[in-house]
Amino acid sequence: MTRQTSSFSKLVLVFAAVATFGGTQASAQDKPNIVYILADDLGYNELGCYGQTQIKTPNIDQLAKQGMSFTQHYSGSAVCAPTRCIFLTGLHAGHAQVRNNSAGIYRNKNSPNNPVGEGQYPLAAGTETVGTMLQRAGYKTCAVGKWGVGGPFNAGDPNKQGFDHFFGYLCQREAHNYFPTHLWRNDKPITYDGNEGHKQQVGKHYAPDQILQDALDFIDASTKTKKSDPFFLYYATIIPHVSLQVPLDDPGLAEYQKTVGDPNPFKGGSSYVGNKTPHATYAAMITRMDRNIGKIVGKLKERGVYKNTLIIFTSDNGPTNAGGGGAKFFNSAGMLRGLKGSLYEGGIRVPFVASWPGQIKPASRSDHPSAGWDMLATFADVVDQKLKAPTDGVSMLPTLIGEGQQKAHDHMYWELGTQQAVRAGDWKVYRKNGGTASLFDLGKDPGEKNDLAKSNPEKLAELSALFASSRTSHADFKDPFGRTMKPKQKKKKKKDSE
Secondary structure, rough: OOOOOOOOOOHHHHOOOEEOOOOOEEOOOOOOEEEEEEEOOOOOOOOHHOOOOOOOOHHHHHHHHOEEEEEEEEEOOOOOOHHHHHHOOOOOOOOOOOOOOOOOHHOOOOOHHHHHHHHOOOOOOOOOOOOHHHHHHEEEEEEEEEEEOOOOOOOOOHHHHHOOOEEEEEOOOHHHOOOOEEEEEHHHHHHOOOOHHHHOOOOOHHHHHHHHHHHHHHHHHHOOOOOOOOOEEEOOOOOOOOOOHHHHHHHHHHHHHOOOOOOOOOOEOOOOOOEEEHHHHHHHHHHHHHHHHHHHHHHHHOOOOOHHEEEEEEEEEOOOOHHHOOOOOOOOOOOOOOOOOOHHHHEEEEEEEEEEOOOEEEEEEEEOEEEEEHHHHHHHHHHHOOOOEEOOOOOOOHHHHHHOOOOHHHHHHEEOEEEEEEEEEEEEEEEEEEOOOOOOOOOOOOOOOOOOOOOHHHHHHHHHHHHHHOOOOOOHHHHOOOOOOOOOOOOOOOOOOO
């Protein structure tokens, strides 16, 4: 692991003059605002700017036109909780505190530390996160949407991990329903009359709308004066993770019901509610997410801070067919092999769009291999802040602004349950259950169709050696009760867990 330090302090000079929008003048901050948008289970091929033709995403496509699209960006893992941990801490799955979606004791309602029985394994107290680093740099910090790495009532609470404000789902299992009985505002539950949670297809209060409004309110509150501190918004939308639910009056739903073939209704199961037109609903959800992102961009412009804001859009892992999901129907992973839960490319290669007016070249593309664990180092570089803990990440700032020498990863590592994968250059090796490994040349074969293990034994041996050297034992980490987090994986029925 290497420690990343800032080498771009000259950026503090570039924001002297920012345009005025909607009558509100932006402050002449020496640091940009940062908005990091994390979609939930959105595939590599589900945006118009990445080749999708059936689902409309005009606002994200516009961000791509105004900024840069990455063709080889990876999530930290192939499921929700570890990806969020890896993004926040800058440590890949071989070193991360959270490596799977296990909830363990935190689902026990009899636990004195968690009387409501919500949450997953928490981040440890004192962890260096994107939030704590940006707070030191003078940022107001906010996380909205799905948290999934602790809380309530333990060290993983977002307010204890660098976020001044949180609103949304602390427990990702609760986020399986879009009409929840409650959401959390910091450490207080906000109840919603008219919502029955997992029992209903539609309710009175749609969680993504509540989450969007809280994000807009945060931007308003953070831009009250010309001398307002810079802000960081971590917008972790739950769309398009199943259950498939959207308000019945959503304009996109009626449109997609006409244009998308939907012969097979989803009857419900595996904690997901049923849906008569799952593919149309899925498409409508993504378009609604896109519309909400357009509202965030509109708010930034209204408050006069758009030109001084770095906006990043990406996804936490690949798409799924579970719960009526549309991965197969919409060709959501494109040419890539595998889906959510798999360490083949379709489970971990995700869209990544970055927009930063005046800094990122419009309509540009990058083939630089990058990953979710790069964000801590990148943000530290952007704001000229030293990190207090080691990181596996490499700053992407040179690629984003087209200045300086971009450092490449020596190799990239993933693990999930019994799966492991390593990428070094264009070569990737994959194995499961410690068995025979497969070798792929991603430069020629991004779909991982041709196993070259037998014809390249030396390269296979070289990369396979990294399976052991890239990781530490998960038993090194202890939960708040002092017990080790055992790496043993229980066998489960095949389903889209969390």
